[in-house]
Amino acid sequence: MLWNIALDPDRGPLNSDTAGIPMLRGLLTIDPADGRVTCNVDYHALAHASRFVKPGARRIYSNTFGEGSIENVAFQNPDGSKVLIAHNSGSAAKTFSVADGTHSFDYTLNAGDAVTFTYSGPAQSGRTPAATKVSDPTHDFTFTSASGPVTVTYDPALLPYQNSIRTGNKLVTYSLPIGASVQTTGRALSRSKWTATASAQPDWGVAANAIDGDINTRLSLGHGPTSGDWFQIDLGNPTSFNKIVLDTGVNDSFDYVTRYQIYVSIDGVDWGSAIASGSGGIGKIAVTLPTRTAQYIRIVSTAPSGFWWAIGDIEVYGSARGTGSIAAPAVIPNGLQLRNWTSKEGEQVTVVFNGTTDSKSFKISTDGSYTYTLPSGTSAMFTTKKLSSFPSPTFSELKPERGMPRSKFTIRGSGFGDAQGLGTVYFGSSYAEIDTWSDTSISAYVPKGLPAGKVTVSVKGTSGADAGGSSFEVIDLGPALPRTGWTAKASDASQWDAPGNMLDANSDTRYSSGTGQYDGLWTQVDMGQTQTFSKIVLDVGDSVSDYARSADVYVSTDGTDWTKVTSVADGQRVHLISFPTQTVRYIKVVNTGNVARSWWSVAEFNVYN
Numbered sequence: 001m002l003w004n005i006a007l008d009p010d011r012g013p014l015n016s017d018t019a020g021i022p023m024l025r026g027l028l029t030i031d032p033a034d035g036r037v038t039c040n041v042d043y044h045a046l047a048h049a050s051r052f053v054k055p056g057a058r059r060i061y062s063n064t065f066g067e068g069s070i071e072n073v074a075f076q077n078p079d080g081s082k083v084l085i086a087h088n089s090g091s092a093a094k095t096f097s098v099a100d101g102t103h104s105f106d107y108t109l110n111a112g113d114a115v116t117f118t119y120s121g122p123a124q125s126g127r128t129p130a131a132t133k134v135s136d137p138t139h140d141f142t143f144t145s146a147s148g149p150v151t152v153t154y155d156p157a158l159l160p161y162q163n164s165i166r167t168g169n170k171l172v173t174y175s176l177p178i179g180a181s182v183q184t185t186g187r188a189l190s191r192s193k194w195t196a197t198a199s200a201q202p203d204w205g206v207a208a209n210a211i212d213g214d215i216n217t218r219l220s221l222g223h224g225p226t227s228g229d230w231f232q233i234d235l236g237n238p239t240s241f242n243k244i245v246l247d248t249g250v251n252d253s254f255d256y257v258t259r260y261q262i263y264v265s266i267d268g269v270d271w272g273s274a275i276a277s278g279s280g281g282i283g284k285i286a287v288t289l290p291t292r293t294a295q296y297i298r299i300v301s302t303a304p305s306g307f308w309w310a311i312g313d314i315e316v317y318g319s320a321r322g323t324g325s326i327a328a329p330a331v332i333p334n335g336l337q338l339r340n341w342t343s344k345e346g347e348q349v350t351v352v353f354n355g356t357t358d359s360k361s362f363k364i365s366t367d368g369s370y371t372y373t374l375p376s377g378t379s380a381m382f383t384t385k386k387l388s389s390f391p392s393p394t395f396s397e398l399k400p401e402r403g404m405p406r407s408k409f410t411i412r413g414s415g416f417g418d419a420q421g422l423g424t425v426y427f428g429s430s431y432a433e434i435d436t437w438s439d440t441s442i443s444a445y446v447p448k449g450l451p452a453g454k455v456t457v458s459v460k461g462t463s464g465a466d467a468g469g470s471s472f473e474v475i476d477l478g479p480a481l482p483r484t485g486w487t488a489k490a491s492d493a494s495q496w497d498a499p500g501n502m503l504d505a506n507s508d509t510r511y512s513s514g515t516g517q518y519d520g521l522w523t524q525v526d527m528g529q530t531q532t533f534s535k536i537v538l539d540v541g542d543s544v545s546d547y548a549r550s551a552d553v554y555v556s557t558d559g560t561d562w563t564k565v566t567s568v569a570d571g572q573r574v575h576l577i578s579f580p581t582q583t584v585r586y587i588k589v590v591n592t593g594n595v596a597r598s599w600w601s602v603a604e605f606n607v608y609n
Helices: 041-050 156-161 207-211 499-503
Strands: 004-007 026-030 037-039 058-063 070-076 082-088 094-100 103-109 114-119 139-143 150-154 163-167 170-174 181-184 195-198 230-247 259-265 276-279 284-301 313-317 336-342 348-354 360-363 370-374 379-386 394-399 408-414 424-427 433-437 441-445 453-460 466-474 487-490 511-516 522-539 551-556 563-568 574-591 599-602 604-608
Touching: 026 041, 041 082, 041 114, 058 150, 082 094, 082 103, 103 114, 139 336, 139 348, 150 348, 150 379, 163 284, 181 230, 181 284, 195 207, 207 230, 207 313, 276 284, 348 370, 370 379, 394 453, 408 453, 408 466, 487 499, 487 511, 499 511, 499 522, 499 604, 522 599, 563 574
Parallel strands: 004 026, 394 466
Antiparallel strands: 026 037, 058 070, 070 082, 082 114, 094 103, 139 150, 163 170, 163 276, 170 379, 181 370, 195 230, 230 284, 230 313, 259 276, 259 284, 336 348, 348 379, 360 370, 394 408, 408 441, 424 453, 433 441, 453 466, 487 522, 511 599, 522 574, 522 604, 551 563, 551 574
């Protein structure tokens, strides 16, 4: 539930953390004045499942075709009837096919819409070629259990959300269901010579707190992580290791990195390609690695999060024996079930199912140095693909070729990979924050803190192979106009984030609209006297979505008669807007978009000659 099952018309009762946030609504609105009940959109969204999927139903199929596709899941109720829920997560209508045995039909679903199909009758066996609008790269594995048959589905679109490591000439991806674990034969290394650094660390949450052996002290970034934030350990000297355990601590269970990559280096300068990637989780995150010898370890966030990233304690385990790496099991103990399958793309998929009533353990490396423990009733999936089977990534162009730190750019090419995985974009030795990643296009941001001048941008594809790169010019706008005596106002403002916050030289405070963006929403700055300028920069600070997607810029000498000087249609989190030189007193920025899900925020409003 977004906030509660039922709320009043003011979305109450509220507390200081939720007051005024428009998406925190209930399923129902109850007006205490007359008792009238209104069903909100989330009520009907939930009903797509709750009205038709009955207690005791089983999921029988689903597809995931990536962001912007038709997402779906199918259930079979205890009476044999079936339910299919589909959602078009894209921005345009899509036609798809539904097939069950020899029966099929096509359906067109508008952008953002959901639909539920229900049907009954005898189960259909076999497959039909009638479903022509979609390709299904998934594969079902069927196992036996005391409660009946169990189906485990391999879906390549879900691989980026699992754990991946490069080992030799292969990429191995494996799942870790809740309660599962991978043990090594190594022991925790001494931390006596370690030092730690991070991409950000407030005074009360310094990086050293993560390696002091005290779970009650912690590293904190002091803000929600974005793609590119990092934490680094210097082990003091080159050391062999094969496992890292991150512990957020009992009081900060949600402050974990949601997606990550692992890099290692001998000298702390050359990091090469990521050697592992995966998704975080509550509490302890155990990252098992191929045995490596390095002095530096860097954990890099690859996804934004509304929670901060905190590490209460970190342990690194040394390799006591062997140099093995994780591999799909070939032999399992009695009681476990194993199935193998090879996709037409060449992935070798192995699934192990534990249908017993106890946890079971089995070896997942040739030298026996890794042991996987699988809880009762769960499955482990291993996907192995040769690195040589990935297409060679190719860098084609970088647009724009110049910009300021934290501005957005796009790289085009081929063979990057459908998801970021182990892929990286470097500005020199700095990681770029990734916005979107596809096989032919990468959208990212110039790293903050880069000095002005030329820098080489390079790309490593999802398999870690070099794609090439080109030069980028980091620009320096020089000093902004002094803002002494300036004032600001806006058409809409939240009760916490006043317009004046965008003039206070503190990027941790902000102006925010308190409402979703709409065409005509505006902010206005009075510079106190006539000034000459040709550029403004709107900086949203740490927010990843609360910026204007499009806007018009007006100027005035008297605050009454306004002249439009430019329009922008490619809004960014830090947006440089240039126009012919003006000599005026007032600046007004008018939002021309309609992004109801996001407020409009400006942490800093700066003006340049």
